[in-house]
Amino acid sequence: MNTAGSVAYGWGALIVAAGVSFYYAKKEIDARRKDATLRGNRPLEKLSWEEKIAQQATSTDKHLSPIQNSIPKDSFKPPEEKK
Template identity: 45%
Template sequence: MNNPKSMVLGWVSLIAVAGVSFYFAKQNINERRRQQDIAGERPSVKIDWKERIARDEAQTEQASREGLHSRPNPVRGSLISSSKDDAT
């Protein structure tokens, strides 16, 4: 069952399947990025996570001032409560 020939065959097939999966996933990601570039949805500058959070919060505040509903932030969901909420 675990002779060297079957182990090599198993590892080679695993590596081959992983390589093919990576190739097709990379093609899909590159195509999606290309479509976002054409549509103008992809930002041209790289920003770090702090700047991205600040920009998302500013957009959320602006949308709430305008009376629009924005998408909820998955990081700051309703499961997290502050001490102010607990005190009242």
């Protein structure tokens, strides 16, 4: 039933199928990246993780500042202790 030939055939078929799917997936991903670059949606420079976090923090602050400014400061007072 599971002879050496059938196992080798199964592994060979699996490797060929994985290789073909990798080829087509990579081709599609590269096309998406090229399209995004041409439309200007993809940044050209590579950022480190620290730069990405700093960039996200500044963009989040810009979006949340109108909301934060509209809330009265005294509405976030801690509850007073009961004596």
